[in-house]
Amino acid sequence: MTQLDLDARLAGTANAVPPNAVPANRVGRPLDLTRDADILDAALDVLAEEGFDGMTIDMVAARAKAGKATLYRRWPSKTELVIDAVACMKNSDLNLNDLPDTGTLRGDFIAMMKPAPIRDASQKLRVMAGLVSLIARNPDLAEAARAAVIAPRAEINRRFLQRAIDRGELSADIDIPLVSSISPSMITYRTMMLGKPVDRDYLITVLDKIVLPAAGLGQ
Amino acid sequence: MTQLDLDARLAGTANAVPPNAVPANRVGRPLDLTRDADILDAALDVLAEEGFDGMTIDMVAARAKAGKATLYRRWPSKTELVIDAVACMKNSDLNLNDLPDTGTLRGDFIAMMKPAPIRDASQKLRVMAGLVSLIARNPDLAEAARAAVIAPRAEINRRFLQRAIDRGELSADIDIPLVSSISPSMITYRTMMLGKPVDRDYLITVLDKIVLPAAGLGQ
DNA sequence: AAGTTCCGAAACTGCTTAGTTCCGTATATA
DNA sequence: TATATACGGAACTAAGCAGTTTCGGAACTT
Numbered sequence: 001m002t003q004l005d006l007d008a009r010l011a012g013t014a015n016a017v018p019p020n021a022v023p024a025n026r027v028g029r030p031l032d033l034t035r036d037a038d039i040l041d042a043a044l045d046v047l048a049e050e051g052f053d054g055m056t057i058d059m060v061a062a063r064a065k066a067g068k069a070t071l072y073r074r075w076p077s078k079t080e081l082v083i084d085a086v087a088c089m090k091n092s093d094l095n096l097n098d099l100p101d102t103g104t105l106r107g108d109f110i111a112m113m114k115p116a117p118i119r120d121a122s123q124k125l126r127v128m129a130g131l132v133s134l135i136a137r138n139p140d141l142a143e144a145a146r147a148a149v150i151a152p153r154a155e156i157n158r159r160f161l162q163r164a165i166d167r168g169e170l171s172a173d174i175d176i177p178l179v180s181s182i183s184p185s186m187i188t189y190r191t192m193m194l195g196k197p198v199d200r201d202y203l204i205t206v207l208d209k210i211v212l213p214a215a216g217l218g219q
Numbered sequence: 220m221t222q223l224d225l226d227a228r229l230a231g232t233a234n235a236v237p238p239n240a241v242p243a244n245r246v247g248r249p250l251d252l253t254r255d256a257d258i259l260d261a262a263l264d265v266l267a268e269e270g271f272d273g274m275t276i277d278m279v280a281a282r283a284k285a286g287k288a289t290l291y292r293r294w295p296s297k298t299e300l301v302i303d304a305v306a307c308m309k310n311s312d313l314n315l316n317d318l319p320d321t322g323t324l325r326g327d328f329i330a331m332m333k334p335a336p337i338r339d340a341s342q343k344l345r346v347m348a349g350l351v352s353l354i355a356r357n358p359d360l361a362e363a364a365r366a367a368v369i370a371p372r373a374e375i376n377r378r379f380l381q382r383a384i385d386r387g388e389l390s391a392d393i394d395i396p397l398v399s400s401i402s403p404s405m406i407t408y409r410t411m412m413l414g415k416p417v418d419r420d421y422l423i424t425v426l427d428k429i430v431l432p433a434a435g436l437g438q
Numbered sequence: 439a440a441g442t443t444c445c446g447a448a449a450c451t452g453c454t455t456a457g458t459t460c461c462g463t464a465t466a467t468a
Numbered sequence: 469t470a471t472a473t474a475c476g477g478a479a480c481t482a483a484g485c486a487g488t489t490t491c492g493g494a495a496c497t498t
Contacts, residue, residue: 031473178425210433245497
C-alpha cells in the first residue's frame with residue numbers, strides 16, 4: 001500500500017491536488033514522505049473501527065506513531081485527512097488491465113472471489129459504513145468515497161458484462177449499470193444492515209440465483 | 220403517529236420496557252403524555268437530517284418546542300432516546316394483516332409502490348443512514364433499527380413470495396430470504412452509496428429485471 | 439388554598455476533542 | 469559549523485455538547 005500510495009501521489013492520480021506536493025529545493029530537514037502513507041493507513045484503520053465521528057486525531061497519530069503536529073503540517077483538517085485517506089484506498093485495487101478472463105461470465109465472477117479481494121472489499125465496506133452519515137452532507141467526501149470504493153467495483157462488473165456481450169454469451173440489450181450494481185448492493189446490505197458476514201458461499205449464491213438470472217442466464 | 224405510538228407504548232409492544240410507564244395515581248401535575256410522541260418525532264427528523272453524531276439534544280428539544288429537562292425526565296440519555304425513536308418507527312408501517320392481494324406476485328409488489336409508502340421508506344432509510352456507523356458498535360441500537368426498518372420490509376416481501384408459492388405461481392424451492400432481500404438491498408445501495416433518488420420507475424425496473432427473474436419468473 | 443409535580447427556558451458544569459504552540463532532538467543545506 | 473526545517477511528544481486553547489440545576493409559572497390532588 002505504501003508504495004502504491006506514493007506512486008499515485010507522485011503521478012498525481014490520487015487527488016486533483018496532491019496533499020503534499022514535493023516542495024521546491026530548500027534548506028532544512030525535508031519532509032519524510034514515508035510518513036504520509038503510514039498516517040493515511042492509520043486513519044483508514046481507525047475509520048473502519050470507530051467511524052468518522054468516533055475517530056479522533058489523537059487515535060490516528062498514536063496508531064501511526066506520529067505527533068499531531070505532523071498530521072496538521074500535512075493536512076489542514078480532520079475532514080481533509082479523511083478525504084485523502086479514502087481517496088488512497090482506490091490504489092489498493094486490482095488493476096483493471098489485468099482482470100481475469102476465463103471465457104465465461106460466471107467464471108470471471110468466480111475468479112474474483114479470492115480471500116484477499118474479499119478481505120480488501122470488507123475493509124473498504126467498514127470504512128464506508130463509518131462515512132455513510134456524512135456522505136449525504138459532504139459532497140467532497142461523497143465524491144472521494146464513490147471514486148475509491150463504489151466506482152472500481154462497479155467498473156469491474158461492467159467490463160465482465162461487456163465482454164460477455166461481445167463474445168455473444170449475453171444479449172446486448174441487458175441493463176449493464178443495473179446488473180453491475182446487484183452484487184455490490186447485496187453485499188453492502190448484508191454487511192451494513194443485517195450485520196452478517198459475506199463469505200464465498202454467499203457470493204456464489206448471489207451470483208447464481210440473482211446476477212446470472214438477471215443477465216438472462218437461467219441455470 | 221401519535222396515536223399509534225401511544226397505543227404501542229400502552230400495549231408495551233414498542234419496547235420491552237416502555238420509557239414512561241403510566242404512573243400510579245399520585246398528586247401533582249401529571250406527565251403530559253402527548254409530549255413523548257412530539258419529542259420522538261423531532262428526534263427522527265433531526266436524526267434523518269444530521270445523523271446520530273450531528274444530532275444534539277438541544278436541536279431535538281427546540282424542534283419539539285420542549286425543554287431539555289423534559290427530555291431527560293423521560294429518557295436517561297441521548298442514546299436511549301434514539302433507540303426509542305427508532306423503535307417507534309416500526310408502528311408507522313402498513314399493517315401486515317391488510318397487505319394488498321392482487322393475485323399475482325408482480326401485482327402485489329406494484330401495489331406497494333404508492334407515493335406514501337415510498338416517502339415513508341425513504342425517511343426510514345435516511346434515519347438508518349445516520350445510524351449505520353453506530354450499528355456496528357451498539358447492539359441495542361442495531362436490534363432496534365433492524366426490528367423497525369429492516370424486518371418489516373423483508374417480512375412483507377416474504378409473505379408475497381410465500382403466497383405466490385402457495386397459489387402455485389412460484390416454485391417451492393426458491394430462496395425466500397435471499398429474494399426478499401433483493402429490493403431492500405438495491406434501494407439501500409442506490410440511496411446511501413450512489414446518492415441517487417429511488418422512484419417508482421426504478422422500483423419497477425428492479426422488480427422486472429432482477430426480483431422476478433430471481434424468483435423464476437422470466438419475462 | 440396548600441402542597442406537589444409538571445412545563446419550557448436558560449444558566450451552568452464537566453468532559454471531550456479539533457486545532458495550536460512549544461520543546462528537545464534529528465536531519466538536511468550552505 | 470551555522471541555519472533552517474522536520475520530527476515525536478506534550479501542554480495548551482477554544483468550542484461544542486451531554487447532562488444537571490434552577491426558575492417562574494401552570495396543572496393537578498386533597
